[in-house]
Amino acid sequence: MNNATLSILDQTELFQLALNASSGGDSASTIAYLKEAVSRSDASANAHYLLGAEYAQIKLYARAIDEMEAALALDPALGTARLQLAMLWLGQNENERAAATLRPLEELGEQEALHHFGAGLLRLIGGDSAGAIASLERGIGLNLAVPPLNGDMQRIIAQVQAMSQAEAAGEGAAPEEGGQHILLSAYAGNQSN
Known part of the structure; x- marks a missing residue:
């Protein structure tokens, strides 16, 4: 070409x-x-x-x-771009920018997967791992429009659970792979759009 x-x-x-x-x-x-x-x-x-x-x-x-x-x-109003931009900001440890990017997703209805994905990431930013997991799982259950996002969210859930288990076992937080933030690592694992 x-x-x-x-x-x-x-x-x-x-x-x-x-x-x-x-x-x-x-x-x-x-x-x-x-x-x-x-x-x-x-x-x-x-x-x-x-x-x-x-x-x-x-x-x-x-x-x-x-x-x-x-x-x-x-x-x-392009919600998937908003969610993925927030994940990229989180990957750069720009939590405030990520939160500001995610907040408009709160305006979406309770039956919208992006509402719950945004809420889950906001809870994760706020340190509420259990609440984050619950919101992300709810979003996965509702998301039929963009199936690759479910894989991203499942990777985030798995990483949050692994970190929580390591902390409960007294091992402290698991080191981030190659220095990557948990969300960027999960986002980068997505191989389809």
Whole structure:
């Protein structure tokens, strides 16, 4: 694919080709299609969001944060971008930014998975491990729209439980893998969008 080919594609075509490339594990093509899409004046929030998710997959977290923020600037109601941006902020130990990003999810109804995922992460920030786990599990039970988020939340629950068991056994908190924050480690484990 060259620049001339990319330039004749419209937003819908670029986005669909990016989805196809992403589902095939082709990060380079996914990023190329999405970078073209977001460079245009008619860029969509979803294109920024998917580019941010792709950057997170390849561990370019600063770029992922920038794209998630761009997605939310275009569409503040894009809840999955909001949740994933908060997870990225938490991975950077930016708890206040993460909490501010998550708070709008509280406005969603009790039957919305994102409401419970946001509440769970806010409880985790506040040090309420049991409450966090309960909220995350409730969100998993409700989430049918974005199944990969369930895997992220299950990894967070497993890590919180492991840390709680280590603390109960008097071992203190388990060391974070490679210095990564618990949430970033769980988020980075997600291999699908």
